[in-house]
Amino acid sequence: xxxxxxxxxxxxxxxxxxxxxxxxxxxxxxxxxxxxxxxxxxxxxxxxxxxxxxxxxxxxxxxxxxxxxxxxxxxxxxxxxxxxxxxxxxxxxxxxxxxxxxxxxxxxxxxxxxxxxxxxxxxxxxxxxxxxxxxxxxxxxxxxxxxxxxxxxxxxxxxxxxxxxxxxxxxxxxxxxxxxxxxxxxxxxxxxxxxxxxxxxxxxxxxxxxxxxxxxxxxxxxxxxxxxxxxxxxxxxxxxxxxxxxxxxxxxxxxxxxxxxxxxxxxx
Amino acid sequence: xxxxxxxxxxxxxxxxxxxxxxxxxxxxxxxxxxxxxxxxxxxxxxxxxxxxxxxxxxxxxxxxxxxxxxxxxxxxxxxxxxxxxxxxxxxxxxxxxxxxxxxxxxxxxxxxxxxxxxxxxxxxxxxxxxxxxxxxxxxxxxxxxxxxxxxxxxxxxxxxxxxxxxxxxxxxxxxxxxxxxxxxxxxxxxxxxxxxxxxxxxxxxxxxxxxxxxxxxxxxxxxxxxxxxxxxxxxxxxxxxxxxxxxxxxxxxxxxxxxxxxxxxxxxxxxxxxxxxxxxxxxxxxxxxxxxxxxxxx
Numbered sequence: 001x002x003x004x005x006x007x008x009x010x011x012x013x014x015x016x017x018x019x020x021x022x023x024x025x026x027x028x029x030x031x032x033x034x035x036x037x038x039x040x041x042x043x044x045x046x047x048x049x050x051x052x053x054x055x056x057x058x059x060x061x062x063x064x065x066x067x068x069x070x071x072x073x074x075x076x077x078x079x080x081x082x083x084x085x086x087x088x089x090x091x092x093x094x095x096x097x098x099x100x101x102x103x104x105x106x107x108x109x110x111x112x113x114x115x116x117x118x119x120x121x122x123x124x125x126x127x128x129x130x131x132x133x134x135x136x137x138x139x140x141x142x143x144x145x146x147x148x149x150x151x152x153x154x155x156x157x158x159x160x161x162x163x164x165x166x167x168x169x170x171x172x173x174x175x176x177x178x179x180x181x182x183x184x185x186x187x188x189x190x191x192x193x194x195x196x197x198x199x200x201x202x203x204x205x206x207x208x209x210x211x212x213x214x215x216x217x218x219x220x221x222x223x224x225x226x227x228x229x230x231x232x233x234x235x236x237x238x239x240x241x242x243x244x245x246x247x248x249x250x251x252x253x254x255x256x257x258x259x260x261x262x263x264x265x266x267x268x
Numbered sequence: 269x270x271x272x273x274x275x276x277x278x279x280x281x282x283x284x285x286x287x288x289x290x291x292x293x294x295x296x297x298x299x300x301x302x303x304x305x306x307x308x309x310x311x312x313x314x315x316x317x318x319x320x321x322x323x324x325x326x327x328x329x330x331x332x333x334x335x336x337x338x339x340x341x342x343x344x345x346x347x348x349x350x351x352x353x354x355x356x357x358x359x360x361x362x363x364x365x366x367x368x369x370x371x372x373x374x375x376x377x378x379x380x381x382x383x384x385x386x387x388x389x390x391x392x393x394x395x396x397x398x399x400x401x402x403x404x405x406x407x408x409x410x411x412x413x414x415x416x417x418x419x420x421x422x423x424x425x426x427x428x429x430x431x432x433x434x435x436x437x438x439x440x441x442x443x444x445x446x447x448x449x450x451x452x453x454x455x456x457x458x459x460x461x462x463x464x465x466x467x468x469x470x471x472x473x474x475x476x477x478x479x480x481x482x483x484x485x486x487x488x489x490x491x492x493x494x495x496x497x498x499x500x501x502x503x504x505x506x507x508x509x510x511x512x513x514x515x516x517x518x519x520x521x522x523x524x525x526x527x528x529x530x531x532x533x534x535x536x537x538x539x540x541x542x543x544x545x546x547x548x549x550x551x552x553x554x555x556x557x558x559x560x561x562x563x564x565x566x
Contacts, residue, residue, distance in 0.1 A: 095431070
């Protein structure tokens with residue numbers, strides 16, 4: 001499997017949040033989260049359900065306003081959707097019985113850029129087919145989207161995001177419920193995007209996936225518990241703080257590194 | 269046969285009725301596609317009932333019933349939004365509360381009028397045979413606005429209906445477009461009230477669109493089919509009404525329902541019976557393949 005180099009990424013931050021808090025009514029979803037993401041950095045947001053991972057992504061995407069603190073993209077406050085930031089939502093939110101072909105679903109990524117008085121032209125269709133080719137879904141262009149498997153649907157979502165081609169790509173649980181070939185394809189696409197300077201921030205529950213796929217792991221449980229390269233962050237105390245009782249730390253004698261089991265997952 | 273077809277058209281009131289039902293079939297057919305794709309059938313029904321007091325107030329004051337209905341629609345949509353903010357109540361509960369309350373208010377207001385029974389009856393079941401030329405012009409103008417809104421914002425409505433989160437992240441203001449859709453839907457409902465009445469307007473929104481969905485997996489085709497089915501069922505329903513003495517709204521809705529049932533059972537790809545037959549024809553049956561037809565349970 002292709003995987004990232006895990007080398008520290010240097011350069012000016014593309015995105016920062018400062019003391020960011022979000023409350024849904026009286027319920028706090030995020031408290032005092034300060035992060036910094038550089039161009040070409042792949043960040044795994046790791047935490048249990050309800051930890052605020054999706055909320056943080058939505059604040060960055062301009063979908064949820066911060067209750068306190070700031071979120072800045074290229075030095076400017078994020079207020080509403082930004083052209084350079086592309087968001088890939090969780091697959092479960094879409095209506096998969098919707099009467100739309102794979103190609104038309106990808107073209108929705110261009111919907112706001114195309115003049116209203118005309119349909120999509122050949123150039124735009126070629127762009128969409130190109131995005132589908134990147135996720136190896138070109139031959140499904142005319143298929144009704146509900147007929148695809150979960151992994152294939154996730155690929156279409158990624159193709160739609162590639163079309164918008166932002167500086168920052170946000171993905172909410174992209175690896176959940178998808179097959180291994182799709183996971184491998186995503187990791188290799190992350191490599192390509194990273195090489196082009198695109199920052200990727202994705203949410204996951206999967207400790208092993210986060211370790212393999214991220215330059216930086218941010219452990220979140222409403223607060224930012226730890227942030228740094230996976231080897232620095234994956235310490236038992238920090239993981240236990242993030243996951244509570246769900247993480248059992250055991251010693252793995254074979255490679256003299258701690259192995260962690262979180263929600264049935266093993267990390268070595 | 270030709271005289272059977274042409275005879276109703278010899279009456280001016282029937283010409284107006286046909287023109288009205290074609291307009292309503294077209295407009296409800298188009299906007300109805302988004303109603304069913306977003307699962308808003310209950311909201312459509314509720315809106316039709318809840319705008320009743322607005323129509324009654326306009327009627328009592330001698331104003332334009334369309335404006336009364338639109339004011340009511342906006343109040344109702346804000347009311348539903350406010351109640352559904354409560355963490356303890358779901359959206360459909362909020363719709364249910366407002367819908368029944370609004371309708372009761374309309375009945376109470378209308379009962380103050382001397383012609384209560386006749387007015388209530390024509391509101392509930394429509395009075396298509398009393399459509400005048402001015403009514404047709406109003407229906408055409410308002411319907412034109414509804415169609416223009418749906419066409420102009422087709423990508424936003426499609427994006428919101430398919431994947432709300434992505435729509436929001438691409439800069440579409442969900443609240444504003446939900447309100448716009450609600451107002452457009454209220455306009456479509458209001459211009460249908462005279463033709464099919466309050467009780468049956470839901471069928472014009474839902475049934476042609478549902479029939480079209482059984483026939484295609486493409487949105488554009490679905491919109492076109494839904495409009496054609498809505499208009500055709502409207503015309504056929506009026507013939508049924510003319511020759512059988514069935515109330516016009518009921519005639520139209522019965523035809524639309526009949527067409528839906530036929531398509532539901534026999535649609536080429538997805539019909540309940542067609543799909544069964546296709547499965548039988550195309551897939552081998554392990555027991556039959558091994559032991560012949562006699563092995564199958566009767």
